Structures are given as structure tokens and as C-alpha cells.
Amino acid sequence: MGKMDHYENDFESAMLKxxxxxYSQKASNWILEDSCPDYMLKAEECLKREKDxxxxxxHFSSEPKLLEKVQHELLSMYANQLLQKEHSGCHALLRDGKVEDLSRMFRLFSKVPEGLDAVSSIFKQHVFTEGMVLVKQAEDAASTKRFCY
Known part of the structure; x- marks a missing residue:
């Protein structure tokens, strides 16, 4: 037969839906229950299972369509909530030096359209804040040194 019409129209479209x-159902539960690192581990595992x-x-032509659906439901839909989680989001990972989790975050969100925009914004704010803390400490040290003489 050689044509993919029946596969795409009769099977693939329903499978993607x-x-x-x-994954919409899964994500809505996970975002409430899991920390950012735990959620990302689950998302990464789901993407791997779908590839498998x-x-x-x-058919190999289904892979990009399928992965796009999974990424959309797990990452795009909950990006802000996930990245802004109070005790485990991007800022907390940066603050605590969680390199492995930050690497996972980069890998996952780099595959999502505009996914790294929010991550880079949080990173920029983190660098600015930490830089200001260092400048303040240096100013305080210099000021203390002046008063000692």
C-alpha cells in the first residue's frame, strides 16, 4: 500500500489526542504533589518511555508529534508554576547549587518553544541578586577597615 493516510488519520490522530x-491529567496531579526536581524526573522518564x-x-514519523504533545502537556502548560515553586523551583536550585537538577531543567526546557526564556530570566535575577550581596559585603568590609584606623 505504501501510504500513511490510514495510519495518520485513523490511528495517529486519536493516539495523539x-x-x-x-499527560494533562498526570501533570495536573504532579504539579500539586511533587517538588520541581521530582516533577522533572517524572517528565524526563515519560519522554524516554514515549521514545521507546x-x-x-x-512508525518513526510519530515520534516528533508524540514528543511535542508530551512536552506541551508536561512542561509548557506548567512551566511557570514549576519554575516558581517556592522551595524547589529554579531559584532554589540555583541557590542550593543543584547542578544535576539544573542540567535536567535545561535539557527539558530547551526542547520546548521559548522554554528557556523563563529559566534565563530567573538565572539573570539570581546572578544580579548574588552579585549585589557580594558588592554589599565588599563595601561593608571596606567600611569596617576604614574605621579600624
Whole structure:
């Protein structure tokens, strides 16, 4: 037959729709329950499992479409909530030097359209804040030194 019409129209479109609904439900629960690093681990695992499913069961042309749906539901839809989580979001990871989690964040969000915009904004704010703390400490040290003489 050689044509993909039936695969794309009869199977793939329904599969992509169901995949979106499935991961939308998962994400809405995870965002409430999990820390940012735990959520990202789950998202990373889901993306890996979907890639494996394509390799085992589906036509290779489904992979980019499927991964886009999963990334959209797990990352794009909850990017701000995930990155801004109070005790485990991007700022907390930067503050605590969680390099592995920050690497995972970069890998995941770099595949999402405009995904790194929010990450870079938080990083910029973190660098500015930390820089100002260092400048203040240097000023205080210099000021203390002047009063000692």
C-alpha cells in the first residue's frame, strides 16, 4: 500500500489526542504533589518511555508529534508554576547549587518553544541578586577597615 493516510488519520490522530489527555491529567496531579526536581524526573522518564514506545510499536514519523504533545502537556502548560515553586523551583536550585537538577531543567526546557526564556530570566535575577550581596559585603568590609584606623 505504501501510504500513511490510514495510519495518520485513523490511528495517529486519536493516539495523539489520547496522549495529550493522559499527560494533562498526570501533570495536573504532579504539579500539586511533587517538588520541581521530582516533577522533572517524572517528565524526563515519560519522554524516554514515549521514545521507546515509538521505537517498538509506532512508525518513526510519530515520534516528533508524540514528543511535542508530551512536552506541551508536561512542561509548557506548567512551566511557570514549576519554575516558581517556592522551595524547589529554579531559584532554589540555583541557590542550593543543584547542578544535576539544573542540567535536567535545561535539557527539558530547551526542547520546548521559548522554554528557556523563563529559566534565563530567573538565572539573570539570581546572578544580579548574588552579585549585589557580594558588592554589599565588599563595601561593608571596606567600611569596617576604614574605621579600624
Amino acid at each position: 489520547d496522549t495529550s489527555a493522559y 514506545r515509538v521505537a517498538q510499536y509506532l
